[in-house]
Amino acid sequence: MTTLTEDLHDGGFVASEGNGHISREAVTIVSGQTLKAGAVIGKITASGKYAAYDNAATDGTQMAAGVLYGAVDASGADATGVAIVRMAEVATDGLVWGASQDAAAKTAGLADLAALTIIAR
Template sequence: MTTLSEGKHPGGFLVWEAFRDYTRETITVASGKLEPGTVLGRITVSGKYAAHDTAAVDGSETAAAVLWGAADASEGDALAVAVVRGPAIVNRHDLVFAGTPAEAEIEAAHTSLLDAGILVR
């Protein structure tokens, strides 16, 4: 019997947002193959986004947005949509983090998202 596996859906992490035309923007993802719900950081020099990485020193160490749908920037920059500001509420269990961050690093990312008006529940 074939086993089917369902992946993450675009926006599946979103619980509520005020106005989609306000909370979402088209962004440029700098690198990686990312799935919906990936927590992103903004690279200071270029203004592009990358997967949030607490070990980075380029700006992406600070959580700044949540990727709406899948993005494949493995061969170069890719345009994507992300929730970049609130008011919005997202489901903590549907967020995707690069690597295996410690619980304290995840909580710090949640706080950074709250600074942008994105509440993690």
């Protein structure tokens, strides 16, 4: 029997968020990335665009700046997406981290998110 694996649906990691869309913002994901819903993202200081959070980076993405609401394919060019950037509760097991992010990096990322009032439960 074939086993099917389904990715998290858009917003499937959100436990609660502020009224209306106060928790969300449109973001530009930098070219060369394909990110899933729930991906923790950082903001590139020089361009203001977003990329996968990388605690070891030095371009701004070493600070978690939000969580991508839905999948974005920016493999060929910059692409627009929506991110949770403030005032929300998220399911820890619904967050998507880069393969190189170890437990310490994830702890640092969760602390960055908590400073934005994005609380992981």
